[in-house]
Amino acid sequence: MLRTVITATATAALGLAVGCAPDTGAPVKVSALVLNSNGEYVPQEVELKTVSDIISLNGSVADFRGGARIVLDSEDQDLATATTPEAFANALLKEKGHDVKASYIEQDGVLWPADFHTWNMVTAYHGLERAFDYFQTVGNIPSADFKKPVTTYYFPEFVLADVDKDPQRDNALYFSVMESFLVLPFDQLQRAPLAINAGIIAHEYSHRVYNLKVYNGQAFPQTLSLWSTSTPSPGANILKSFDEGLADYHAYGTTCRTTTGCDPRFFNTSFHDDPYDDIATARDLSNTSRCMTDNLRTQLNNQGLGEFSGKEYTVGTLLATALYQAGQNAGQREVLMRAVVAAYSDTNPQTPGLRQLSEQYLNEQGKFTLAVAAGAIITHVTDPKLKEAVCNELMDHLQIPRDELVGTPNPNLCPPSSLPGTTCPTLTTEG
């Protein structure tokens, strides 16, 4: 039976005091939209463990903000004259927005969203909390490393003035410049708006973790900024490709911790219909026959970041599917996921992370090759069987030359028994 109606919006509008507001702190039982085994998002009772205010959706993982306006415009003088990342972020934010106000109906101790936006926001918060939990538990990242709650702009007006005068739609993104998530209004993607798709929310959360670890939390990552000013920019192209591929890989990892189990096709529920269905197909991690091509490798090595834009997903998917297969075949999925997170940053000179390697080659990005970047992952895999599986899949699908991974004393990354699989044709050009 429906008992208590808690509608913060209505009470505020009428000037009434909230006389019997519930205890809004964590843990709180709410109904959110969760994927069931039929591929549908249906109401399911979940517990939010990190929320401190269920009405404004504020907690240790995320802090929701509504009504913001964010404009990126190359003609904007405020942006041109900003001298610090903070000033730049402030100049982007034309309207700061306000706390969101979720509305619920309480039924037997469970809060049921009372309107569409509350369903959407609670489900997004739950997705962010699941991703946080994955990186803490599987990724072994200490709580303190996550820094402050991530400001999450809900349905902001996000204008990329150089591209389109109208606000962007149908996207969810981690915007490192503002250290924030943006959950944009939807237009075409109504079947499962991106805020509802926990896999997509986890993909964005993974970008946040990659930024914190590989880029040391910099709003304008030093390596990426410097490397992308030259053409070609192979190091920048590889950093971006790893960022995208590993975001899909970890998003897949979060799906394995749900009642419906691992879902390598998590994009499918949002990008099901034309013209978006090709995204779901292109990023399906369980497709085991993807291969680096001569053409793609030439582009990776010879294009600047702008020209390469879009192909970081293709290269990233090759990496993600290679890791997916290695983890599955060795029966060590979570062990490998933890090793991948450990590879982001490691100050041990014997096992340098992506951050340390990219900083080491700051002035010679050509040395930050696929083999070097993949090497950061390989050195963090300790189990010999799993290490060999990772090496074999990377040599096969990414076509990393064997002699860049195997051999003593250098490079000494992969065991001598490693041999590329035979799924992909061997490339003839130089790597």
Ligand SMILES: [Zn+2]
């Ligand atoms: Zn992404």
